[in-house]
Amino acid sequence: xxxxxxxxxxxxxxxxxxxxxxxxxxLNESSQPMIYIGMATCGLAAGALETxxxxxxxxxxxxxxxxxxxxxxxxxxxxEPVVIIDHPSSxxxxxxxxxxxxGKAKMLVKSFLAGGDPLxxxxxxxxxxxxxxxxxxxxxxxxQEERIVMGKCGLIDPEDIYDYIAEGxxxxxxxxxxxxxxxxxxxxxxxxxxxxxGAGFLTGRKWxxxxxxxxxxxxVICNADEGDPGAYMDRTIxxxxxxQVLEGMAICAYAVGATEAIxxxxxxxxxAVKRVVTAISQAEELGLFGEGAQGxxxxxxxxxxxxxxxxxxxxxxxxxxxxxxxxxxxHRPPYPVQKGLNGHPTxxxxxxxxxxxPAIINKGAQWYRDIGARQSPGTxxxxxxxxxxxxxxxxxxxxxxxxxxxxxxxxxxxNKKGFKAVQIGGPSGxxxxxxxxxxxxxxxxxSGAGAMMGSGGMVVMDEDTCMVNVARYFVDFxxxxxxGKCTFCRIGTRHLLDIxxxxxxxxxxxGDLEQLESLALAIKAGSLCGLGKTAPNxxxxxLRYFRDEYEAHIMEKRCPAGMCxxxxxxxxxxxxxxxxxxxxxxxxxVEAIFTTKNRKKGIDQSLCVKCGECMAACPQQYDAVxxxxxxxxxxxxxxxxEE
Amino acid sequence: xxxxxVNDLEIEAEDGISVLEACLNNGIYIPNLCFINGMxxxxxxxxxxxxxxxGEARPVSSCAVKATDGMKVRTDTEQVRGLQRTAxxxxxxxxxxxxxxxxxxxxxxxxxxxxxxxxxxxxxxxxKHLKNPDVDNxxxxxxxxxxxxxxxGKCIFVCREKHGQPRMTFAKRGFETVISFYGEKDLSGxxxxxxxxxxxxxxxxxxxxxxxxxx
Numbered sequence: 030x031x032x033x034x035x036x037x038x039x040x041x042x043x044x045x046x047x048x049x050x051x052x053x054x055x056l057n058e059s060s061q062p063m064i065y066i067g068m069a070t071c072g073l074a075a076g077a078l079e080t081x082x083x084x085x086x087x088x089x090x091x092x093x094x095x096x097x098x099x100x101x102x103x104x105x106x107x108x109e110p111v112v113i114i115d116h117p118s119s120x121x122x123x124x125x126x127x128x129x130x131x132g133k134a135k136m137l138v139k140s141f142l143a144g145g146d147p148l149x150x151x152x153x154x155x156x157x158x159x160x161x162x163x164x165x166x167x168x169x170x171x172x173q174e175e176r177i178v179m180g181k182c183g184l185i186d187p188e189d190i191y192d193y194i195a196e197g198x199x200x201x202x203x204x205x206x207x208x209x210x211x212x213x214x215x216x217x218x219x220x221x222x223x224x225x226x227g228a229g230f231l232t233g234r235k236w237x238x239x240x241x242x243x244x245x246x247x248x249v250i251c252n253a254d255e256g257d258p259g260a261y262m263d264r265t266i267x268x269x270x271x272x273q274v275l276e277g278m279a280i281c282a283y284a285v286g287a288t289e290a291i292x293x294x295x296x297x298x299x300x301a302v303k304r305v306v307t308a309i310s311q312a313e314e315l316g317l318f319g320e321g322a323q324g325x326x327x328x329x330x331x332x333x334x335x336x337x338x339x340x341x342x343x344x345x346x347x348x349x350x351x352x353x354x355x356x357x358x359x360h361r362p363p364y365p366v367q368k369g370l371n372g373h374p375t376x377x378x379x380x381x382x383x384x385x386x387p388a389i390i391n392k393g394a395q396w397y398r399d400i401g402a403r404q405s406p407g408t409x410x411x412x413x414x415x416x417x418x419x420x421x422x423x424x425x426x427x428x429x430x431x432x433x434x435x436x437x438x439x440x441x442x443x444n445k446k447g448f449k450a451v452q453i454g455g456p457s458g459x460x461x462x463x464x465x466x467x468x469x470x471x472x473x474x475x476s477g478a479g480a481m482m483g484s485g486g487m488v489v490m491d492e493d494t495c496m497v498n499v500a501r502y503f504v505d506f507x508x509x510x511x512x513g514k515c516t517f518c519r520i521g522t523r524h525l526l527d528i529x530x531x532x533x534x535x536x537x538x539x540g541d542l543e544q545l546e547s548l549a550l551a552i553k554a555g556s557l558c559g560l561g562k563t564a565p566n567x568x569x570x571x572l573r574y575f576r577d578e579y580e581a582h583i584m585e586k587r588c589p590a591g592m593c594x595x596x597x598x599x600x601x602x603x604x605x606x607x608x609x610x611x612x613x614x615x616x617x618x619v620e621a622i623f624t625t626k627n628r629k630k631g632i633d634q635s636l637c638v639k640c641g642e643c644m645a646a647c648p649q650q651y652d653a654v655x656x657x658x659x660x661x662x663x664x665x666x667x668x669x670x671e672e
Numbered sequence: 673x674x675x676x677x678v679n680d681l682e683i684e685a686e687d688g689i690s691v692l693e694a695c696l697n698n699g700i701y702i703p704n705l706c707f708i709n710g711m712x713x714x715x716x717x718x719x720x721x722x723x724x725x726x727g728e729a730r731p732v733s734s735c736a737v738k739a740t741d742g743m744k745v746r747t748d749t750e751q752v753r754g755l756q757r758t759a760x761x762x763x764x765x766x767x768x769x770x771x772x773x774x775x776x777x778x779x780x781x782x783x784x785x786x787x788x789x790x791x792x793x794x795x796x797x798x799x800k801h802l803k804n805p806d807v808d809n810x811x812x813x814x815x816x817x818x819x820x821x822x823x824x825g826k827c828i829f830v831c832r833e834k835h836g837q838p839r840m841t842f843a844k845r846g847f848e849t850v851i852s853f854y855g856e857k858d859l860s861g862x863x864x865x866x867x868x869x870x871x872x873x874x875x876x877x878x879x880x881x882x883x884x885x886x887x
Contacts, residue, residue: 338845355841355842357842359713359715359716360713360714360716360733360736508846508847509845509846510845510846511845511846511847511849512845512846512849513823513842513844513845513846513847513848513849514715514717514823514825514842514849515716515717515718515719516717516718516719516720516759516762516763516822517719517758517759517762519823519846519847519849520762520763520765520766520847521758521762522846522847523801523846523847524762524765524798524799527799544797547758548758551754551755551758551759554730554731554751554755555719555722555755555758555759556719557716557717557719
C-alpha cells in the first residue's frame with residue numbers, strides 16, 4: 030500500500046471497527062439471554078449439534094427467546110459439550126456448563142431461562158468475577174494457563190468477522206501496515222518467537238531471510254497439515270478463531286513482501302477448511318485483503334487441502350504437494366525461504382506461530398519476551414491426552430514443568446494409577462519417565478532430555494502401559510507414513526518394526542536390542558528428511574529409560590505392564606470367585622469361561638483372546654479376575670468333563 | 673575450474689558440479705545409485721554417496737553439495753562407510769538376489785558396491801522381505817520387477833525429460849512403495865514403443881521389455 034493512502038486506510042478500518050463494536054453492543058444490550066455452544070469438531074463429536082437442537086426445541090416449547098451463538102472450542106475436552114449461558118436479567122454472571130447433553134439443555138432452559146434457577150450442580154464456574162459462583166479461573170485447569178494464541182477460542186463466533194474485529198482483531202495488521210517491513214521483522218526478531226512446528230527456528234530470522242531473498246514473487250504458507258497422533262491444536266485454532274491466523278499470515282506477507290498467502294490445511298479437517306474459506310471471503314468482502322488495490326495491501330489468500338499424507342507436514346514435501354507432485358521431501362538446502370513454491374522464496378510457518386504474531390505486533394516484542402522461558406519466549410500449546418483427569422488443550426507459558434502441567438493443571442492420573450511416562454512430540458518425540466517430571470517445557474530442555482517440543486502432542490501414560498508396545502505403535506505409524514523415497518526411512522523403519530513386533534510377541538532374541546539401537550542410530554543419521562531422522566526417537570528414548578522392560582520381554586517373555594497380549598494371561602482366583610455368580614460368563618465374547626465343579630469359574634486359556642472384558646465385568650466385591658505375565662504363571666484350572 | 677582436496681589428493685572440477693561428480697570424474701569412486709550426471713536437483717534418495725567435508729558436523733550426501741575451491745573431502749571415513757554399509761544392507765534386505773537369472777548380472781551397480789564395501793550380497797543380519805507378486809506386467813510392453821528395484825527413480829526422471837509429463841510414478845507409501853505406470857489409457861502407443869528410455873536407464877534391470885525379462 031502506498032504510504033500516502035495510510036490515513037485513508039485507517040479511516041476505512043475505523044468504519045469497519047465501529048460497525049463491529051456497534052453490532053456487539055446491540056447484542057449485549059438486547060435483554061435476551063445468550064447461549065454459547067462449543068461447536069468445533071470436538072464439540073460436535075461429543076454431541077453439540079444435538080444439544081443445540083434441544084435448546085432450540087425447548088425454547089420453542091417454552092415460548093422463550095434466547096440467542097444461540099455457535100462458538101469454537103475452549104480446549105476443555107473433558108467437559109464437552111461445553112455451553113456458556115449469559116443471562117444478565119437473572120442476576121447471575123455468565124456460567125460455564127460442562128457435558129451439556131440434550132437432556133441437560135432442556136433442563137437448563139426450563140429451570141434457568143424460565144425459572145431463574147441456574148442448576149448449580151451442573152455449573153463448572155462463572156466466566157466473570159462475582160460474589161455468588163466461583164470463577165472458572167479459580168480452578169487450576171484455568172488459572173495456570175496464559176492464553177495468547179487461544180485467547181479468543183471458544184468465546185467468539187469463528188464464522189463472524191465482526192466478532193473478531195470487535196475484540197480488537199485486525200488492529201495489529203493495521204498497525205503493521207504503518208510500519209516498514211524491516212520494523213516488523215525487527216519486532217518479531219526481538220520478541221524471540223520460535224517456530225511452533227517442532228524445530229523451533231527463529232521466526233524473525235526466517236522472515237528476514239525471505240525478505241532479503243530475490244524473487245519475482247514470494248509466498249507465505251500456513252502449515253496446518255497437523256498429523257501427529259493425539260495432536261489437534263492447529264485444528265482447534267483454525268476452527269475457533271481462523272481470523273487470528275489469517276491476520277498473522279497477512280502481517281507476515283506484508284513484512285516479507287509476499288503477494289500470495291496459502292493456508293495448507295489437511296482435508297481431514299473439513300470444518301477447519303470451511304471456516305478458513307469463510308474467513309478469507311469475509312475479510313475480502315470488507316476489503317481487508319485483496320489483489321492489487323482491492324485490499325489494504327496487495328495480497329491474494331487461498332486454501333489448499335492436503336490429501337492425507339503425514340509427510341506433507343514436512344515443508345519441502347508440502348511444497349511438492351502444492352505443486353501437484355507426490356508429497357516427497359527434497360534435500361535442504363536450498364531452504365524454502367530461498368527456493369520454495371515454484372522456485373520462489375516462501376515462508377512456511379505453523380498455525381500457532383502465525384497466530385502469535387498479531388499479539389506481538391500489538392503489544393510489542395518486550396511484552397512477549399517477558400512471557401515464558403529465556404530462550405523460548407511465549408506460550409506453548411499442548412494437547413494433553415491419555416491418562417489424565419482433565420485432557421484437552423492447554424496453553425501455558427514456556428518453562429512450566431511437566432509435573433505442573435500433568436498433575437496440577439490436568440489433574441494427574443485417573444483411577445489411582447501411577448504415572449509411568451509422557452510421550453511428547455508425537456512420532457518424532459520421545460518418552461520421558463518420572464525422573465524427568467521436573468523438566469521445564471521449552472525447546473531446549475525437552476530436546477536435551479531426548480524428547481522434543483514437536484507440534485505439541487502430549488500423551489500421558491499410566492503404569493498399565495507397555496513402553497515396548499508404545500514404541501512399536503509409533504514406529505508402525507512412521508513406517509506407514511514414510512513417503513518411501515529414501516532407503517533408511519523406507520526399509521530401515523520396517524526392520525525396526527519387525528524387531529519390535531517380535532519382542533512384543535515374546536519372540537525376542539538376544540542381540541535384538543543392540544540391533545535396534547544401531548539401526549535406529551543409522552536411520553537418524555542417514556535419512557533425508559525430518560520424518561526419517563526423528564522416526565527412531567521413540568525407540569531410542571524408551572531404550573534409554575525403560576531398557577529393563579525390553580529385557581523382561583526378551584529374557585523372561587514377560588510384559589511388566591501386562592499389555593502385550595501374547596505375554597499375558599487372565600485367570601480366575603478361585604478363592605475370591607463367588608459361587609453362582611455368572612457376570613464374567615456373559616461378558617466373554619469367545620465363550621472361554623466355564624463353570625468348575627463347585628460352581629466357580631475358570632478360563633480356558635486355549636480360547637481366551639485376552640480382551641479383559643471378564644476383569645471389567647467381575648463385581649468389585651469379588652475382584653476375582655487376575656492378569657499375569659508371563660502367561661504360564663496362570664494356574665491351570667481344568668474344565669470339568671461334560672457328562 | 674575449482675580445486676578441492678579429496679582424501680589428501682588435489683583434484684580439479686568444473687564450476688558448479690557436485691562433489692560426487694567431481695570425484696567420479698577424477699576416478700574416485702563413491703557408491704551411488706540415484707544420481708545422473710548433470711542433474712540440477714538430484715533426488716538424494718539412495719543415501720549411499722555420503723562423504724565427510726571439513727567444517728560439516730556430520731556426513732553429507734555428496735550429490736547435493738557443490739564442489740568449491742579449497743574444500744576438503746574424505747570419502748572413506750569410518751562413519752561414511754558405516755552409513756553406506758547399513759544403507760546397502762537395507763537395500764539388499766528387500767532385493768531378490770538371483771543374479772544368475774537377472775539380466776543385470778555383471779553390470780549391476782549393486783554387485784559393484786558389494787565388492788567395494790566388502791558387504792555380502794546376502795547379508796544375514798536383517799530379515800528378508802520380498803514383494804508378492806514379484807512382477808507387475810500391467811504395461812503392454814514393459815514388465816516391472818519390484819524385488820529388483822531399489823527405487824532410485826531414474827526411470828521417472830528420464831520419462832519426464834522425454835515426455836514432459838512422466839508416464840510412471842512412485843506409488844503407495846512407506847515400505848510398500850513401488851514404481852507404477854499411469855497416464856494415458858493406451859500405453860502401447862508410439863510414445864512408449866519408440867522410447868523405452870526407462871529400460872535403458874534402469875541400473876538393475878527392474879524395468880525390462882516383456883521379451884527381455886529373463887536372459
